[in-house]
Amino acid sequence: MRRFFLIAVPYIWLLALFLVPFLIVLKISLSDTALAIPPYTPQLDFGAGWDGIRNFFAALDFENFTFLTEDALYWKAYLSSLKIAAVSTFFTLLVGYPIAYAMANARIEWRPTLMMLIILPFWTSFLIRVYSWMGILSQEGYLNQFLMSLGLISEPLIILNTNWAVYIGIVYTYLPFMILPIYAALEKLDGALIEAAEDLGCSRLSAFWLVTFPLSKGGVIAGCFLVFIPALGEFVIPSLLGGSDTLMIGKVLWEEFFSNRDWPVASAVAVVLLLLLIVPIILFQRNEQKAREADQ
Amino acid sequence: MKRMSWFNTVSITLGFVFLYLPMVILVVYSFNASKLVTVWAGFSTKWYVELMGNEAFLDAAWVTVKVAVLSSTLATVLGTMAAYVLVRAGRFHGRTLFSGMIYAPLVMPEVITGLSLLLLFIGIGLDRGIFTIILAHTTFAMCYVSVVVSSRLVSFDRALEEAALDLGCTQFQAFRLVTLPIIAPAVISGWLLAFTLSLDDLVIASFTAGPSATTLPIKIFSAVRLGVSPEINALSTIMIGIVTVGVISASLISKRASLRQQAEEQAAVRT
Incomplete structure (x- = not known):
């Protein structure tokens, strides 16, 4: 009895507040827009008995999804989300790998402190971390002031409200997610392997490419997914740092819902975004499983 | 190990400058006397004084703290239960669905979580306000808590619980006297994680908050959009x-x- 209660409470909570809401999104994405409250049809009418249920299912269709494929805005938004997420994941790797590498090679007594310094920004508000870049990247911002005082540029660079600002924002906020798995992989690495490679005539650089990097691949892949997956559905970064031409699907969904009040289309956008996420999530889980098996 | 040290020093230094400089600038310029944020015009604490007089921000901060305390506490209880079920309850009907529902919210984009909960609340005619934000935050935070707690449950020696049962404890006493003290650090860090996630959340709160309740992130976001x-x-x-x-x-x-x-x-x- 007690066991039943223990399972039932969290189970019912998740069913009611995770699964059911998701099914509602799925259902509304198949409904039609209507000038009503709530602004879609059909409504499920249990009062009409079986006929009501049959009519309900008969009225569902894939119109909204066809609409998404026809309107170029959505196509472009999906493609540009994929591109922005991929490019910023690449930059995050480029910035994060050397830091993880240096941490793994730091003196052992320093490592916990370095770890804490990497994690600390994660505890500060995401919104504030994104906001802090607005003052840096704007036209009269600190970066332009700095570069102009050095005489490197004569005209202020336009970075804020472009895709470049979005890349910087994603790299900055998701950097810890990249560093930690790579650090974990590099820390386990046996230093003797690199010494052996060098004894056998490898240069330091080729020892890195032939030994260190392949052995940290699991961490690199995990880090890339941990950045790519949340970046794909990102809303705050493109809406604060991006420009009006920065298309990201999270932003499109938000505007479709709050500005256009088109619930069926917003729901359809959400369903397609999830479909897009399934592939990287499955690949990520397979990578994790492989790592777990390798550990045993 | 020492040979690459110049490279390591440079990358660690640059890395930490990159991570911390934006926040240092933010802090320094909060003491700027000028209304123009990017031009330094002497030291002043007037913005803090002005902030203290800003009722809207104070109200929003109070709502945020209330939501965070309540939702993280609820999420810790539910998440610990869920972790216990995942690690200890063995096989039961619908276990796969259960673990799927624990892990899926972790990778679900916030816009989708927010949208789906809003549609649920409208569907069942629940008025949006503090209560709905708490429900929403509890739901996604309990998944994080259960991941943190279950990793601790997996690693601890089950024989300790069995010993307590053999010595005459009831199942609940064994949990309270043996299991809970051992997993306590994980439960506490789960609570802290849930608390910060709730304090931090903009997107889900924007969907689930009604006109009667505004959280601090929503307030900051609408102010920051203007510059x-x-x-x-x-x-x-x-x-x-x-x-x-x-x-x-x-x-x-x-x-x-x-x-x-x-x-x-x-x-x-x-x-």
Whole structure:
């Protein structure tokens, strides 16, 4: 009895507040827009008995999804989300790998402190971390002031409200997610392997490419997914740092819902975004499983 | 190990400059006298004074704290239960669905979580306000808590619980007297994680908050959309300060606790 209660409470909570809401999104994405409250049809009418249920299912269709494929805005938004997420994941790797590498090679007594310094920004508000870049990247911002005082540029660079600002924002906020798995992989690495490679005539650089990097691949892949997956559905970064031409699907969904009040289309956008996420999530889980098996 | 040290020093230094400089600038310029955020015009604390007089921000901060305390506590209870079920309950009908529902919210984009909960609340005719934000935050935070707690449950020796049962404890007593003290650090860090996630959340709160309740992130977001403002810098500085003090003292406390536990275990072995 007690066991039943223990399972039932969290189970019912998740069913009611995770699964059911998701099914509602799925259902509304198949409904039609209507000038009503709530602004879609059909409504499920249990009062009409079986006929009501049959009519309900008969009225569902894939119109909204066809609409998404026809309107170029959505196509472009999906493609540009994929591109922005991929490019910023690449930059995050480029910035994060050397830091993880240096941490793994730091003196052992320093490592916990370095770890804490990497994690600390994660505890500060995401919104504030994104906001802090607005003052840096704007036209009269600190970066332009700095570069102009050095005489490197004569005209202020336009970075804020472009895709470049979005890349910087994603790299900055998701950097810890990249560093930690790579650090974990590099820390386990046996230093003797690199010494052996060098004894056998490898240069330091080729020892890195032939030994260190392949052995940290699991961490690199995990880090890339941990950045790519949340970046794909990102809303705050493109809406604060991006420009009006920065298309990201999270932003499109938000505007479709709050500005256009088109619930069926917003729901359809959400369903397609999830479909897009399934592939990287499955690949990520397979990578994790492989790592777990390798550990045993 | 020492040969690459110049490279390591440079990358660590640059890395930490990149991570911390934006926040340092934010803090420094919150004490700027000028209304123009990017032009330094002398030291002043006037933005803090102005912030203290801003009722809307104070109200929003109060709502945010209330939501965070309640939802993280609820999420810790539910998440610990869920972790216990995942690790200890063995096989039961619908276990796959259960673990799927624990892990899926972790990778679900916030816009989708927010949208789906809003559609649910409208569907069942629940008025949006503090209550709906708490429900939403509890739901996604309990998944994080259960991941943190279950990793601790997996690693601890089940024989301890069995010993307690053999010595006459009821199942609940064994949980309260043996299991809970051992997993306590994970439960506490789960609570802290849930608390910060709730404090931090903009997207899900925007969907599930009604006109009657505005949280601080929603307030900050709408102010920040119009551009950089010194008042927001002051607010950010206060929030950064609280988090820094909180995280450092939490890590010191947990370090001391683990040292004490080690000492006790050694003493127990010796006697």
